[in-house]
Amino acid sequence: VTHFGALAERINSTRLWDRHEQLATFGATSRGGVNRQALSNEEFAARRQLLTWAEPLGLTPTHDPAGNLFFRYPGRNSDLAPVLCGSHIDSQPTGGKYDGVSGVLAALEAAEVMRETGLVPERPIEIVAWMNEEGSRFAPGMMGSEAFARVRPLDAIRAVRDANGVMAGDELDRLFTVFPEIPVRPLGFAAAAFVELHIEQGPVLDAARIPIGVVSGIQGKKTYKISVFGEEAHAGTTPRSARRDALRAAAAMIDTLHREIVDADDVVRFTVGRVNVEPNAPSVVPAKVSFSVDLRHPEGEMLDGFALQLERVCTELAAPCTADVERLVDAPPLTFASELRDLIRETADRLALQAIDLPSAAGHDARNLNTVCPTAMIFVPCKDGISHNEAESVLATDLVAGTKVLAEVTAQLASR
Amino acid sequence: VTHFGALAERINSTRLWDRHEQLATFGATSRGGVNRQALSNEEFAARRQLLTWAEPLGLTPTHDPAGNLFFRYPGRNSDLAPVLCGSHIDSQPTGGKYDGVSGVLAALEAAEVMRETGLVPERPIEIVAWMNEEGSRFAPGMMGSEAFARVRPLDAIRAVRDANGVMAGDELDRLFTVFPEIPVRPLGFAAAAFVELHIEQGPVLDAARIPIGVVSGIQGKKTYKISVFGEEAHAGTTPRSARRDALRAAAAMIDTLHREIVDADDVVRFTVGRVNVEPNAPSVVPAKVSFSVDLRHPEGEMLDGFALQLERVCTELAAPCTADVERLVDAPPLTFASELRDLIRETADRLALQAIDLPSAAGHDARNLNTVCPTAMIFVPCKDGISHNEAESVLATDLVAGTKVLAEVTAQLASR
Numbered sequence: 074v075t076h077f078g079a080l081a082e083r084i085n086s087t088r089l090w091d092r093h094e095q096l097a098t099f100g101a102t103s104r105g106g107v108n109r110q111a112l113s114n115e116e117f118a119a120r121r122q123l124l125t126w127a128e129p130l131g132l133t134p135t136h137d138p139a140g141n142l143f144f145r146y147p148g149r150n151s152d153l154a155p156v157l158c159g160s161h162i163d164s165q166p167t168g169g170k171y172d173g174v175s176g177v178l179a180a181l182e183a184a185e186v187m188r189e190t191g192l193v194p195e196r197p198i199e200i201v202a203w204m205n206e207e208g209s210r211f212a213p214g215m216m217g218s219e220a221f222a223r224v225r226p227l228d229a230i231r232a233v234r235d236a237n238g239v240m241a242g243d244e245l246d247r248l249f250t251v252f253p254e255i256p257v258r259p260l261g262f263a264a265a266a267f268v269e270l271h272i273e274q275g276p277v278l279d280a281a282r283i284p285i286g287v288v289s290g291i292q293g294k295k296t297y298k299i300s301v302f303g304e305e306a307h308a309g310t311t312p313r314s315a316r317r318d319a320l321r322a323a324a325a326m327i328d329t330l331h332r333e334i335v336d337a338d339d340v341v342r343f344t345v346g347r348v349n350v351e352p353n354a355p356s357v358v359p360a361k362v363s364f365s366v367d368l369r370h371p372e373g374e375m376l377d378g379f380a381l382q383l384e385r386v387c388t389e390l391a392a393p394c395t396a397d398v399e400r401l402v403d404a405p406p407l408t409f410a411s412e413l414r415d416l417i418r419e420t421a422d423r424l425a426l427q428a429i430d431l432p433s434a435a436g437h438d439a440r441n442l443n444t445v446c447p448t449a450m451i452f453v454p455c456k457d458g459i460s461h462n463e464a465e466s467v468l469a470t471d472l473v474a475g476t477k478v479l480a481e482v483t484a485q486l487a488s489r
Numbered sequence: 490v491t492h493f494g495a496l497a498e499r500i501n502s503t504r505l506w507d508r509h510e511q512l513a514t515f516g517a518t519s520r521g522g523v524n525r526q527a528l529s530n531e532e533f534a535a536r537r538q539l540l541t542w543a544e545p546l547g548l549t550p551t552h553d554p555a556g557n558l559f560f561r562y563p564g565r566n567s568d569l570a571p572v573l574c575g576s577h578i579d580s581q582p583t584g585g586k587y588d589g590v591s592g593v594l595a596a597l598e599a600a601e602v603m604r605e606t607g608l609v610p611e612r613p614i615e616i617v618a619w620m621n622e623e624g625s626r627f628a629p630g631m632m633g634s635e636a637f638a639r640v641r642p643l644d645a646i647r648a649v650r651d652a653n654g655v656m657a658g659d660e661l662d663r664l665f666t667v668f669p670e671i672p673v674r675p676l677g678f679a680a681a682a683f684v685e686l687h688i689e690q691g692p693v694l695d696a697a698r699i700p701i702g703v704v705s706g707i708q709g710k711k712t713y714k715i716s717v718f719g720e721e722a723h724a725g726t727t728p729r730s731a732r733r734d735a736l737r738a739a740a741a742m743i744d745t746l747h748r749e750i751v752d753a754d755d756v757v758r759f760t761v762g763r764v765n766v767e768p769n770a771p772s773v774v775p776a777k778v779s780f781s782v783d784l785r786h787p788e789g790e791m792l793d794g795f796a797l798q799l800e801r802v803c804t805e806l807a808a809p810c811t812a813d814v815e816r817l818v819d820a821p822p823l824t825f826a827s828e829l830r831d832l833i834r835e836t837a838d839r840l841a842l843q844a845i846d847l848p849s850a851a852g853h854d855a856r857n858l859n860t861v862c863p864t865a866m867i868f869v870p871c872k873d874g875i876s877h878n879e880a881e882s883v884l885a886t887d888l889v890a891g892t893k894v895l896a897e898v899t900a901q902l903a904s905r
Contacts, residue, residue, distance in 0.1 A: 274723065274726060275723070275725075275726035276726070292725070294725070296771060307690070307691070307850070307851075307874070307876075307877075308758060308760035308762060308783040308785070309691075309708070309710070309758055309783075309785055309850035309851050310690060310691035310692070310758075310850035310851065310874060311691075311692075311758075311874075312755045312756075312758075313751065313755050313757075313758075313759075314755050315692075318747075318760075320743065320761055320762075320764065321743070321744075321747045321761075324740045324743035324744040324747065324761075325744045325747070327736065327737070327740035327744075328737075328740045328741045328743075328744040328745075329744075331734075331737045331740065331741070335729065339728045339729050339730050340728075341729075342724060342725055342726075342727075342728075342729075343729070344724035344734075344771075344772065344773075344774055345736055345737075345740070345775075346724060346736075346766075346769070346770050346771045346772055346773045346774065346775060347766065347769045347770060347771050348736065348764055348766045348769070349769075350762075350763065350764045353762070353763045353764070353765075354762050354763060355712060355760075355762045355763050355781035355783055356760065356762060356783050357760075357762045358760055358762065359761075359762060365771035367724040367725075367771055367772050369724070369725055434723070434725035434726040435723070435725045435726065436725075458723075458726060458727075460723070461723070
């Protein structure tokens with residue numbers, strides 16, 4: 074039996090760091106980042122590298138039909154539901170070296186030290202790299218975990234096409250052809266728990282210089298496409314009273330929403346990031362404007378209230394145009410299992426690593442896993458909260474701290 | 490001596506209408522419009538057609554170095570400054586059959602009936618087709634009249650390139666090669682007056698069913714590019730207080746300007762027609778927004794006042810972003826010579842044609858001619874004010890009415 078702390082003290086900082094650097098060579102960009110989109114040749118090469126590292130550990134690789142890659146660390150009782158542990162290795166087109174990757178490499182490092190200490194847990198452990206978390210090539214993302222958790226049918230995922238018209242399903246078939254040695258298991262299986270280590274992608278931990286974030290949950294998110302329909306007219310001749318200016322109405326909506334969707338604690342996140350104007354010519358009154366809304370809040374009731382406000386403002390300010398409010402995403406806020414959060418917090422305490430609770434502002438595969446098993450996340454700091462960016466930067470000591478917690482937590486969960 | 494009304498009663502509606510149809514075959518589009526851009530082969534072919542019509546009338550063709558095409562109807566005293574009369578035959582890429590063309594064909598029809606009645610005016614009359622009014626191929630437009638009036642140096646005009654990199658100067662040289670029989674006269678000459686018939690390109694005359702518009706002048710126009718500079722940020726993580734949202738500031742500006750740049754009489758024209766957002770992604774706080782402003786008013790003082798208001802609003806509402814207000818066009822309002830406007834109004838009255846005064850909302854070659862000689866414009870109605878559009882539509886009776894006034898006005902001017 075491995076005593077508490079034996080795994081943590083063996084975490085190899087150099088190995089962990091070097092593997093981040095090595096994985097970053099697959100899809101490396103000239104500005105120090107990574108372009109390794111889902112099911113691309115670069116991502117296939119990175120998967121091959123994971124296999125190379127897993128093999129001497131005796132980990133058994135499997136694919137599922139959604140292209141999720143698993144490595145099994147055996148337990149005493151192979152009939153027990155395994156503990157799942159991992160993240161993703163696909164990246165944004167101008168992504169960094171740590172987003173997703175850290176969660177997979179930390180889980181692999183945990184397996185390394187488990188093997189070194191001869192740990193044989195009660196339950197098996199499955200390290201996982203979820204397929205297409207980022208959604209930059211095939212949108213929307215989190216495809217692999219959605220399929221695994223039956224949140225979205227695999228057929229719908231396979232039918233998605235990238236910008237070149239390539240179907241995700243065809244790329245999945247290519248994956249299985251490129252890796253014929255990896256058996257394809259049935260989609261989905263009972264898991265005892267899922268733990269995901271991830272960089273925070275926000276500024277809180279880095280600003281406070283605290284290495285461990287115990288993620289309380291993921292804030293709720295609603296996204297919309299607002300379309301405003303007016304009428305094209307000549308800028309020089311058409312009087313104001315005869316215009317139905319779609320941009321005039323849209324600007325009033327955006328301005329009003331920015332003044333109304335606010336709170337004293339600055340918790341709500343309201344963003345209009347995209348605006349498209351037609352015909353978008355300087356001397357033509359716009360006939361059509363569409364704009365995106367990204368609305369987030371950790372509390373469901375607050376989020377719903379702001380959403381009602383959004384629909385009211387867009388309806389009230391449309392005239393003399395008409396407006397259509399289309400909701401694209403409606404993900405309610407989520408709270409991770411308290412027993413797992415307690416276990417992470419206690420484990421950090423026992424390892425003398427400072428930890429705080431904080432919510433995740435971004436979505437993660439853990440959102441989907443939370444629907445099928447007790448789920449938790451461990452955050453580590455990233456510099457200035459910068460992520461989805463080639464400048465993404467992380468301290469090795471923080472990676473090590475997070476990996477220590479992950480290894481000890483996983484071992485405890487697998488021993489139950 | 491031809492008595493008043495003798496020209497008007499001879500205007501040949503069928504000939505005038507058929508020539509519009511025939512000229513529309515050069516660059517005809519499948520949707521009933523015209524794509525006959527400046528100095529293109531299609532425009533050269535249309536010039537050739539004008540020559541064919543002018544020849545039996547004994548009109549003498551000349552080019553000037555700016556590619557303006559003149560046809561001289563001789564007067565008793567060839568030393569006197571001629572009366573200029575015409576418009577342009579180039580079109581927008583999806584233009585109509587009447588914009589510009591009507592002014593040239595009306596002048597040609599006037600020459601037809603002058604010849605038929607044996608009119609020999611005191612002064613010569615020069616019918617003109619100005620080079621590149623539209624500016625869609627070589628931007629900006631009104632090149633021929635700008636060169637003629639010395640508003641812009643010919644060298645600068647010759648240096649302009651189209652989207653394929655072809656220089657206007659090379660196309661001018663090609664014009665002179667294609668038409669070696671047309672002598673090239675020196676650029677610019679003293680003119681006694683310029684009269685341009687044109688479709689209104691606005692709804693006033695058509696709505697009131699009045700055939701003749703006595704154009705009071707051209708409203709002033711200022712255009713701007715406003716650039717707002719903020720900072721890219723993550724829509725899910727960055728609190729409102731830490732954002733510098735370029736779109737939030739731009740929306741406030743556009744909304745405020747739409748509420749402030751108004752007048753009781755609905756005369757000012759304020760348009761934001763183009764908005765560009767960077768990076769224009771739904772989950773990224775916009776880092777940069779630029780938008781166009783098109784501001785017009787017939788009175789210079791009012792226009793300047795609104796312009797000051799525009800700059801103040803953009804400056805005041807920029808924080809926490811910064812804003813840059815760049816003025817692109819500054820064309821002051823212009824009033825045409827009152828003696829010519831009186832003459833047009835009286836002529837219409839004597840011909841029992843209903844006429845009203847109205848300003849031109851759009852720019853015309855007459856703007857440039859007004860800087861070198863007494864200038865006036867006659868508007869005729871176009872359906873629903875639609876122009877710069879393949880659906881441009883005009884009634885033959887309105888064209889005839891306008892041509893009657895043009896012929897009688899030109900004859901009177903040439904007799905002075």
